[in-house]
Amino acid sequence: MSKQDVNIGRRRFLTATTSVVGGAGVAAALVPFVTYMTPSARARAAGAPIEVDISKLEPGKKMTVEWRKKPVWIVRRTEQNLADLPTLNAALTDPQSEVPQQPEYIKGEVRAIKPEYMVMVGLCTHLGCSPTYKPEMGAASDMGNEWKGGFFCPCHGSRFDLSGRVYTDVPAPTNLVVPPHKYLSDNVIMIGVDQEGEAS
Numbered sequence: 015m016s017k018q019d020v021n022i023g024r025r026r027f028l029t030a031t032t033s034v035v036g037g038a039g040v041a042a043a044l045v046p047f048v049t050y051m052t053p054s055a056r057a058r059a060a061g062a063p064i065e066v067d068i069s070k071l072e073p074g075k076k077m078t079v080e081w082r083k084k085p086v087w088i089v090r091r092t093e094q095n096l097a098d099l100p101t102l103n104a105a106l107t108d109p110q111s112e113v114p115q116q117p118e119y120i121k122g123e124v125r126a127i128k129p130e131y132m133v134m135v136g137l138c139t140h141l142g143c144s145p146t147y148k149p150e151m152g153a154a155s156d157m158g159n160e161w162k163g164g165f166f167c168p169c170h171g172s173r174f175d176l177s178g179r180v181y182t183d184v185p186a187p188t189n190l191v192v193p194p195h196k197y198l199s200d201n202v203i204m205i206g207v208d209q210e211g212e213a214s
């Protein structure tokens with residue numbers, strides 16, 4: 015559901031609620047609320063898995079979706095991005111993803127089911143700000159000549175690479191979280207369900 019859809023839905027809900035309150039009192043206002051939410055809307059509000067269409071995501075770009083009220087990023091990495099990952103290991107706190115910040119099937123430097131697509135929760139592991147995507151590299155970036163693309167947290171300066179791996183000299187203690195997810199097809203990811211099919 016797009017933000018526009020959500021906003022339209024909220025407007026409809028507010029309109030319905032306002033008219034009922036005006037006519038029949040507060041108790042009656044609960045009725046349209048209950049009937050307004052479809053079973054799938056109630057499930058989403060409770061944190062049910064979401065399906066994400068990644069067919070329009072271009073190499074080097076990031077898209078953001080919401081799952082359990084958190085931003086989840088999907089970054090489509092280039093061949094160059096993937097080749098750069100091992101070269102960063104010495105500068106990272108947990109380069110092989112040994113701290114459990116990801117499901118069992120997410121391992122090592124790549125931290126993805128399909129290397130091209132990196133899926134991660136877009137919240138800094140220091141105090142929860144949302145870092146900024148910095149895909150430019152080297153001299154083209156404002157992150158220094160050694161920068162190979164990644165994320166910069168504006169709150170206290172933590173840096174993460176394109177696998178969400180944290181650098182050593184920053185306040186964030188661990189890599190970004192990888193949510194449970196699986197592929198329903200080449201172009202659709204389901205977030206909130208493990209590869210084995212169990213909701214987490």
Ligand code: FES
Binds near residue numbers: 140167
């Ligand atoms: S919240 Fe990101 S560095 Fe502090």
